[in-house]
Amino acid sequence: MTTTVLTESPQQAAHFIREGEVVAFPTETVYGLGANLFDEAAIRKIFASKGRPADNPLIAHVADLSQLRLVARDVTRAAQKFIAAFFPGPLTVLLPKSERVPLLATAGLETVGVRIPRHPVAREFLSACGVPVAAPSANLSGRPSPTTWETVQADLDGRISCILKGDQTEVGLESTVVDCTGVVPVVLRAGAITLERLREVIPETRLSEGGAGELPKSPGLKYRHYAPQAGVVLVAQPHEASPAANAAYIGIGAHPQAASFGRHRACDSVEDYARALFLFFRQCDAAGIGLIYCQAVTEAGLGLALMDRIRRAAEKHEW
Numbered sequence: 001m002t003t004t005v006l007t008e009s010p011q012q013a014a015h016f017i018r019e020g021e022v023v024a025f026p027t028e029t030v031y032g033l034g035a036n037l038f039d040e041a042a043i044r045k046i047f048a049s050k051g052r053p054a055d056n057p058l059i060a061h062v063a064d065l066s067q068l069r070l071v072a073r074d075v076t077r078a079a080q081k082f083i084a085a086f087f088p089g090p091l092t093v094l095l096p097k098s099e100r101v102p103l104l105a106t107a108g109l110e111t112v113g114v115r116i117p118r119h120p121v122a123r124e125f126l127s128a129c130g131v132p133v134a135a136p137s138a139n140l141s142g143r144p145s146p147t148t149w150e151t152v153q154a155d156l157d158g159r160i161s162c163i164l165k166g167d168q169t170e171v172g173l174e175s176t177v178v179d180c181t182g183v184v185p186v187v188l189r190a191g192a193i194t195l196e197r198l199r200e201v202i203p204e205t206r207l208s209e210g211g212a213g214e215l216p217k218s219p220g221l222k223y224r225h226y227a228p229q230a231g232v233v234l235v236a237q238p239h240e241a242s243p244a245a246n247a248a249y250i251g252i253g254a255h256p257q258a259a260s261f262g263r264h265r266a267c268d269s270v271e272d273y274a275r276a277l278f279l280f281f282r283q284c285d286a287a288g289i290g291l292i293y294c295q296a297v298t299e300a301g302l303g304l305a306l307m308d309r310i311r312r313a314a315e316k317h318e319w
C-alpha cells in the first residue's frame with residue numbers, strides 16, 4: 001500500500017516521475033497513468049498498478065516536437081502532415097520506435113504511439129518531467145477510462161504515488177490512434193480527431209479492417225474495454241428503453257418517462273454525450289444499476305468514436 005499524494009502542482013507531480021514513480025495526470029481526452037518511458041522499473045509499475053496485460057502497448061506522451069525524435073526512429077511523411085495539422089491534440093501517431101524505447105513499453109512491438117496533449121496542465125507536467133512519459137488511461141484494467149480525478153482515486157488510491165488533479169476532461173474519450181508506418185495511414189482507434197478531418201489532410205486514410213475499433217495491430221483492442229458492471233444495450237430511439245428503478249438511460253433525446261429511471265441523462269450534443277459517457281457508466285455502477293440503455297448516434301464525426309466505445313461496453317464476453 002502506497003500513500004497517494006493529491007496535488008495541483010505539475011512540478012510536484014513531475015518530481016515523482018523523475019524518482020521512478022507513477023503519476024496520474026489530466027489530459028484533454030482522459031486521465032493518463034504516467035511513468036518515465038526510459039525507466040523499465042517504472043514502466044513495470046504502470047502494468048502492475050492497473051493490472052494491465054503485458055501484451056498491451058503504452059502511448060509515449062511528449063511535451064514538444066523536439067522530444068519526438070527521442071522516441072521515434074523515423075517520422076514518416078504521413079505523420080509529419082498529421083502532426084502539423086493536429087498536434088498538440090487528441091491524436092496518437094504510430095511510428096517506428098527508436099532504440100531507446102524499451103520493448104516492455106511497446107509490448108514487444110517495433111512501433112510506438114506518440115502524442116502531444118494540448119491540455120495546459122498536461123503540457124506543464126510533461127515539460128517539468130523532462131523525459132517522455134509512457135501512459136495508458138488511469139483506470140483499473142477493464143474499467144471505463146477516468147474522466148475526473150475522483151474516478152482515478154476510486155480505482156488507484158493506494159496503488160500509485162501521486163494524482164495530479166485537474167478538471168473533468170474535455171473530450172471524454174481516448175485519443176484517435178492512426179498507424180503512420182505504412183503506405184496508407186490506418187485509423188486503429190476512432191477519437192476526437194475524426195476520420196473526416198484526417199482525410200482532409202490525407203484523403204487515402206482508412207479505417208482498419210472491421211471498423212473503427214477492430215485492431216489487429218492494436219493489441220489493446222482485444223480486451224473488453226470501457227465496460228461498466230451493468231449490462232449495456234443500444235437503442236435507436238429513447239422510447240425503446242424500458243423504464244425501471246434499476247435501469248438507466250443516456251442519449252441525445254430525453255426519454256418520455258425520464259423520472260422512472262434510476263439514472264437518466266439527456267445530452268445536448270454528440271460532444272456532450274462523449275464527455276459524459278464514462279462518468280455516467282461509473283455513476284450507474286455506484287448506484288447499483290443493472291442495465292444501461294444508450295441511444296445510438298450517427299456514425300460520423302465524433303459519433304464514430306462514441307459508437308465504438310458504446311459497442312465495446314455492450315460486448316458481453318471477453319474477447
Ligand code: TXA
Nearest residue numbers: 029031032057111112113136137174175217218219220
Ligand atoms: O487519449 C489517450 O490516448 C489516453 C491518454 C492518457 O493519452 N491514453 C490511452 O491509453 O487511452 P491506453 O493505453 O488506454 O490505450 C492505448 C491504445 C491501446 O488500445 C493500445 O493497444 C494501442 O493504443 N497502442 C498503443 N501503442 C500501440 C502500438 N505501438 N501499436 C498498436 N497499438 C498501440
Ligand code: MG
Nearest residue numbers: 136137138145
Ligand atoms: Mg485504456
